[in-house]
Amino acid sequence: MNVQAYMAQVGRQAREASRAVAAATTGDKNRALLAVADALQASRAELMAANAEDLQQGRENGLDAALLDRLEITPASFEGMLEGLRQVAALPDPCGAITDMSYRPSGIQVGKMRVPLGVVGIIYESRPNVTIDAASLCLKSGNATILRGGSEAFRSNQAIARCIARGLAEAGLPETAVQIIETTDRAAVGELITMPEFVDVIVPRGGKGLIERISRDARVPVIKHLDGICHVYIDDKADLEKAFEIAINAKTHRYGVCNAMETLLVHAGVAEAILPRLAVAYGEKGVELRGCERTRAIIAAAVATEEDWATEYLAPVLSIRVVEDMAQAMDHIARYSSGHTESIVTEDYTRARRFLAQVDSSSVMVNASTRFADGFEYGLGAEIGISTDKIHARGPVGLEGLTSQKYVVFGDGHIRT
Amino acid sequence: MNVQAYMAQVGRQAREASRAVAAATTGDKNRALLAVADALQASRAELMAANAEDLQQGRENGLDAALLDRLEITPASFEGMLEGLRQVAALPDPCGAITDMSYRPSGIQVGKMRVPLGVVGIIYESRPNVTIDAASLCLKSGNATILRGGSEAFRSNQAIARCIARGLAEAGLPETAVQIIETTDRAAVGELITMPEFVDVIVPRGGKGLIERISRDARVPVIKHLDGICHVYIDDKADLEKAFEIAINAKTHRYGVCNAMETLLVHAGVAEAILPRLAVAYGEKGVELRGCERTRAIIAAAVATEEDWATEYLAPVLSIRVVEDMAQAMDHIARYSSGHTESIVTEDYTRARRFLAQVDSSSVMVNASTRFADGFEYGLGAEIGISTDKIHARGPVGLEGLTSQKYVVFGDGHIRT
Known part of the structure; x- marks a missing residue:
């Protein structure tokens, strides 16, 4: 036959x-x-x-x-x-x-x-x-x-x-x-x-x-499920302790997984307060940093190219961009995200609500690590995969x-x- | 450009x-x-x-x-x-x-x-x-x-x-x-x-x-939405008054619509009781009948060919098949239906439940005309179409x-x- x-x-x-x-x-x-x-x-x-x-x-x-x-x-x-x-x-x-x-x-x-x-x-x-x-x-x-x-x-x-x-x-x-x-x-x-x-x-x-x-x-x-180019956005109204823990966990808990963070977006108002501390912690874990110009003015990092923003590293590499405000963070996400998972760290009610409603990804989070985007963590019992499609099933x-x-x-x- | x-x-x-x-x-x-x-x-x-x-x-x-x-x-x-x-x-x-x-x-x-x-x-x-x-x-x-x-x-x-x-x-x-x-x-x-x-x-x-x-x-x-080859199955436990009204309405209320009945399946136990009366009513409305051998032994009808069972007439034409039991009706539906809408007419609780669960169409009905398969009738307010696909949206x-x-x-x- x-x-x-x-x-x-x-x-x-x-x-x-x-x-x-x-x-x-x-x-x-x-x-x-x-x-x-x-x-x-x-x-x-x-x-x-x-x-x-x-x-x-x-x-x-x-x-x-x-x-x-x-x-x-x-x-x-x-x-x-x-x-x-x-x-x-x-x-x-x-x-x-x-x-x-x-x-x-x-x-x-x-x-x-x-x-x-x-x-x-x-x-x-x-x-x-x-x-x-x-x-x-x-x-x-x-x-x-x-x-x-x-x-x-x-x-x-x-x-x-x-x-x-x-x-x-x-x-x-x-x-x-x-x-x-x-x-x-x-x-x-x-x-x-x-x-x-x-x-x-x-x-x-x-x-x-x-x-x-x-x-x-x-x-x-x-x-x-194609890429998992996941973002964490640290707002200037973030609790910086939570932001630190989430940014470290989302990148370093596991590297080869689709719900790991690949790009960190940081509001300009808190970049100087949090980036140096993060850079030390990432350094200790052996994470290579690539950043925009404003990032590189604060911490040591290689130059992040256009290609970096569009790459799922699945490795101990992180690209970092300093943004002017949440709107710029959301524009960046709309342009480069693969629609898998994005998280905002903020204590601001209105911004949290807006980020949740307007970011178009299969999982959108407030004050939680992107690593939670998972069938077991969501209570589905098991998963056959994670969908980045828009019709039928997402996430x-x-x-x-x-x-x-x-x-x-x-x-x-x-x-x- | x-x-x-x-x-x-x-x-x-x-x-x-x-x-x-x-x-x-x-x-x-x-x-x-x-x-x-x-x-x-x-x-x-x-x-x-x-x-x-x-x-x-x-x-x-x-x-x-x-x-x-x-x-x-x-x-x-x-x-x-x-x-x-x-x-x-x-x-x-x-x-x-x-x-x-x-x-x-x-x-x-x-x-x-x-x-x-x-x-x-x-x-x-x-x-x-x-x-x-x-x-x-x-x-x-x-x-x-x-x-x-x-x-x-x-x-x-x-x-x-x-x-x-x-x-x-x-x-x-x-x-x-x-x-x-x-x-x-x-x-x-x-x-x-x-x-x-x-x-x-x-x-x-x-x-x-x-x-x-x-x-x-x-x-x-x-x-x-491809075809609407919709079936009504009249069970031997049907209320024959309801069966008559539904069979007439499903076929003759409008002909050129996707939720019109194209094939009528009748349990052998009630075929002689209901087909002659239906044939008269369909005749008055100018509906051409095509039937299986057992149908043609009871009423005047042209021979229904294999092609008839698989055709969406969208016209005053109806194919009729006499079946031995509900299992045979469901086999016929599984084979020829386009997955749009099927209805059973029965007063039997267990059969109604089984038909509802096992018939794999976007709308499955008990004791109702297939003509109800419609966004307005279902309370959706309006519809952009009727889906006969299985993923995302059905019906x-x-x-x-x-x-x-x-x-x-x-x-x-x-x-x-």
């Missing part, structure tokens, strides 16, 4: 299975999730052996250390998969919730019911644990899933797939409710993202290159982001006149 | 204006809407003259009667535009609403704020009143708009554009908040749907060909469908540890 025919078969099976998953009770879905955890535990040795083979192959193919690191299933990441399944089983089921039910003058009663999207396609790179994370969230939200992992994790993903199939079967759900693509042919991705008849939404997880390519070629809606995407709402209408023989 | 440069300029202006519209108060937006109504009224003669020129040109170009009919601004449709503006001004402003605010264990307070999408592109065909409908909904929901009407309505749309610009200026909003494309060059559409940097969503309104073309080529999300799309939600976080100097 060629790739096109194979993917069409996978798609058709997913579409069929999606009806069964959508109709499954919360109990069925939870039983399946726990059964997958049991199956993983029972197959631990087999899974670890498959992962060792992937790692061996990866080393032979000259994969770099970071990639091998992501590929490895450690005892901790194995426990993490089991714990994740149990946590998702414990989350409330979003499906079927009816809201906003009201009577209309015609006599009909109208409301909205939360329902699964249908078939979700997930395209990801080397981490095999994404297979479990993504499959569990899609299953709990009533969707069928097609997973396409990285070729370097092929054996690990296939071993996980067998455990998922066992769990589904035990709960009486079709094994095709979660399908892992059984070919490393890259053409499979091209097919997956151009089958709107079988796939309702694509969630790519990986580097910017992968996501840009998928967004460009997809004929199916994509829930995507951390959990179970609710994998559903939509349909209208339900109750009548008593009502007709339109 | 070539089309590409012109459209980039329009896009850039819209993106800039979107910040001002998003920041405008509810009062500003309402004042602008009412000022547009005043400007229309003051320019009535000029507008009617422009429309007469379009009509004259249309006749010379041999446009058919239906197209000329849609193109004409009648006294009634003129009043309709004024009334629409006043109604939209009277609707509640969806922007800024904060919901689901709660404290997290970390101490931060997290919620969601409803916000405009940004820039909405509307592509439509001959009706000039869509210019006002679309512009008013987009403005009230805080979005900047780029409108591309049919070339046959060019003069009418330009005259309306001048009134909109006057209204916006009077309320202190940028005139570029609503831009009507000033070229009939078809390449402008190609540009509009491939500028994700300037346009956040496209809403096409028109025939299926237009919408398919736009969906295929767009690099911007599209809120679209009638009103002000809320032109917005999304961002996360807002309140802290008191909180950092992540």
